Amino acid sequence: MTDDTLATDGENPYLREPPSDFRPVAELDETEADRQIELLREAIREHDRRYYVESEPLIADRTYDALFSRLEILEDHFDRSAPDSPTNRVGGEPVDAFETVEHVAPMLSIDQSGEVEDVYEFDSRVRRDLGLESAAGGPADGGAGDVGGTVDNVDDGDGTATLSDFADTGGDDRVASADLQYVCEPKFDGVSVEFVYEDGRLVRAVTRGDGQAGDDVTKNARTIRAVPQRLRGDYPDFLAVRGEVYMPKDAFQAHNRERIEQGKEPFANPRNATAGTIRQLDPSIVAERPLSVFFFEVLDSSDGLERHTEALERFPDWGFRVTEELERVESIDAAVRYRDDLMERRDELSFEIDGVVIKVDDYAAREVLGTTARHDRWAFAYKFPARAEVTTIQDVAVQVGRTGRATPVALLDPVDVGGVTVSRASLHNPSEIAEKNVDVGDTVRVQRAGDVIPYVAEVVEKGSDGHWELPDTCPVCESHLERDGPMAFCTGGLACDAQRRRSIEYYASDDGLDLDGLGEKSVRQLVAAGLIETVADLYELDRDDLVGLEGWGETSADNLLAELEDAREPPLADFLSALGIQLVGPTTARELAREFETFEAVREAAVESPEALESVDEVGETVARAIHDFFSSEANAAVVEQLLEHVSPQDAEIETGSDELDGLTFVFTGALDAWTRGDAQELVEAHGANATSSVSGNTDYLVAGENAGASKQTDAEANDVPVIDEAGFRELLAENGIEVA
CATH class of the missing domain: 1.10.287.610 (Helix hairpin bin)
Known part of the structure; x- marks a missing residue:
């Protein structure tokens, strides 16, 4: 079928069985x-x-x-x-900043509580202020109110009301009646936005902001496909509505999985993902993310409306998406039952909610009730209690680290763990997954190690058969995943995008060359802009390209380029550490530099005779194999060669130094005030001591600073190793005639 002739019978030819070929x-x-x-x-x-x-x-x-x-x-x-063309869904030109715009009507907050007594107090106040009799029910006796009407709609599985048919509850429904009616709705956990339409066309979308004014995010809103750019049917000439922009649960989990596999930090919960997206300065980024919207309130209209239910009935006719989870009720008891029922079903919904909203249906009654400075007096939010510790695994992603280690990460329904919302948790490794018998669909208990890292502690209820299996290939580069005991590693090396980007971040970190102005965020930005792909590309950055990036100015660009220039001749130990070789940190890098003196000698030993590496302190068979594997990788070798075109590692100087601490071995843990850990290690080594990274029976002192690691202190106790703080370390130095500032 072609488009040579367009239909003349009024039917749009592109609606049903559209043409498959188009004229040139x-x-x-x-x-x-x-x-x-x-x-x-x-x-x-x-x-x-x-x-x-x-x-x-x-x-x-x-x-x-x-x-x-x-x-x-x-x-x-x-x-x-055209501004309202569907092609604008893909996003327009980025903006420098959002313009602050006043709302056509205040977007106030909602008074809220998780206590049922407060819900009944809300009902009593509403009835009192409207001159109606007191509520018949209450939390003690349960009352006798029944649900008066619901949205009459066949559940299509996506939580959308396509036909709103609120049943008449009968009787006189005006304010003067004792039959006060409420509308109960889910309390969406997203971002509220005002959408303004003139002559049926979307002209403005503004975030809630402070309730009186917010950010103009019209360009971003146009990319959300559930937002009508033109209204349908018999719509008002002027209409301002309130909608909740959100990210569906399944889309959130899929988006987080993609971010994890790309080496990006996942979002904590759908609301954070939505808020971070709707305020992106680049609409094309918004267009790529799976946002949707529910519309739930008229803020202003040129047509008179008498009831909230009337507006909700007309919303779908105008093209607005409305949730099917709506009920009009005749009593506060029924509203409480609505909340309890929805709380039981919240996991079945395709979107996150954190409670329900109870609203007076009649607009005239709302006018009488009015507002406070902060919230509408005709609405109340009955909150759900926070989810605690037990949740469901929705998916498992594989996160590839700088060294290629592939770590399974559980993507969870967001849950409160120790006051922090958690949406992902480490599954550590395939062996632990098999031991705990964990899989997608299981209900699990989540804990936080040291109040920091969330992990799956146990399966509470099986929702699956068997346990999750690690894939054979890397999700980022599709290279083979190689098992090493309980661990798994991507064999792609620096050919793997995840390892490559993380290697750049590590190269610039404190354990690398300590390049100021080149943190994780900056590296992500440079990679996203296509300015760098490997570490070597850092030395080819152009000033004009940097200045053209968001957040960069001439000063920040010049400072970074100066840092990079100063880093063209790094000390050998710093360079070896900065390469990000698995198991080779600053301490091991110093020992390698001390033993081999030149970079070429280290590389030759790693490739030709890795057993020679084992003669170095801190290097055993496992570390030697990791060094050998790094330098033997073709992808890594290519990047190192590119890097050496810009960088000349300086040969290590063999310090004969003093011997005040000769024969002593130190281990440092935690943060010291006067030194970085690397500086402290160099200090004791300059005076004849050894500095290692792990505590053993050969360790003489463990120096513990702030936030010291518990494992090293446990090892010290097991090996009878003295533990001293920074003050004790200074005293020890002074006793041995070593003066420090």
Whole structure:
């Protein structure tokens, strides 16, 4: 089927069974092109509504993509771009900053509590202020109110109301009636946004901000496919509505999995993911992320509305997505039961909620009740208690670290653990997964090691058969995953994007060359901008390219380039550490430098005779194999050669130094005030001592600073090794005639 002829019977040819072939653009005149653009826009808007609002698509994804591509081509060729064209869903040009815009009506917060007594107090106040009789029920006797009406809708599985049919509860429903009615809704855990429409067109989208004004995020909002750019049906000339932008649970887990596999930090929960996305300065980033929206309140309208339920009934006709989890009730008892029922079903929902909102239905009653300075007096949020420790594993991702270690990470329904919201937890390694019999769908207990790192402690209830299995290949580069005892490692080396980016971060870190101005965020930005792919690319950065990046100025660019220039001749030990070789930190790097003196000697020994490495303190068979594997990798060797075109590691100077501490062995843990750990190690080594990274029977002193590691102190106790603090370390130095500032 082709588009040679357009339908003349009023049916848009791109709605059902659209053409699969299009005439060449060069054969169209402007009139034909304008007509086709108009029909394509109209059809794509309808397809978006059917797919994202009603979940009833008319055409296959591939067909939709073909129509969308055709529209892009026509708009570009005939210069017919428009603010409300569906093509703006892919994002426009980045903005420098968001403009602050006043709301057409205040977007106030909601008074809230998790205590049922406060809910009944809200009902009593509402009735008192409206001159109605007191509520019949209460938390003690339960009351007798029944649900008066619900959204009459077939559950299509996505939580969307496609037909709102609120049943009439009967009787006189005006404010003067004793039958006060509430509307109960989920309390969405997302980001509130005001959407303003004039003549049916979206003209502005503004975040809640302080309730009176917020950030203009219109460009970003246009990329969300559940946001209608044009209204349908008999809509008001002017309309401002409130919606909740959110990230669906399954989309959140998939997005976090993708971030983890790309070596990026995952979001803590869907709300954080949404908030971080909607305020992106680059709309194209927003377009790539799976945001959706529910609309739930009229803020202002040129048409008179009498009830909240009336607005909700008309929302779908205008193209607004409404949740099906709505109920109109005749008593506060029924509202409490609604909340308890929804709390039991919250895990079945496709979106996160943290309670329910109870609203007076009648707008005239709302006017009487009014507002406080902070919240509407006609609404109340009955919160859910925080989830604690027990949650469900929704997916498992594999995170690849700097050394190639592949760590399974459980993606969880967000849960409160010690006052912190946790959405991921380490599964450590495949052996531990098998031992605990953990898999996707299991209900697990999550704990935090040392109040920092979340991990899965145990399976509370099996929701699966068997346990999760590690894939054979790396999720980032598809190289083979090699097992090493209980651990697994990606064999891709620096050919693996995850290892490569993390290697750049490590190269610039304190344990590397300590390059100021080149932290994790900066490295991510440079990689995303395509300015660097490997460590060697750092030395080819251009000043103009840096200044052109968001957040960079001439001073920050010059400072970084100066740092890099100063790092072209690093000490051998620093350079070896900065390479990020597995199991080779600053201490081992110093021992290698001391033993081999030159970089070439280290590399030759690693490749040709790795057993020679084992003669070095801190290097055993495992470390020697790791060094050999690093330098034997073709990908790593290529990056090192590129790096050596810019960097000349300085030969190690064999210090004959003093021998005041000759024969002593020190281990340092925690943070010291006067020295970095590396400086402290160099200090004792300069005076004849050894500095190692682990405590053994050969250790003479463990120097423990702030936040010292518990394991080293336990090892010290087991081996009768004295533990001294920084003050004790200074005294020891002074006793041996070593003066320090």
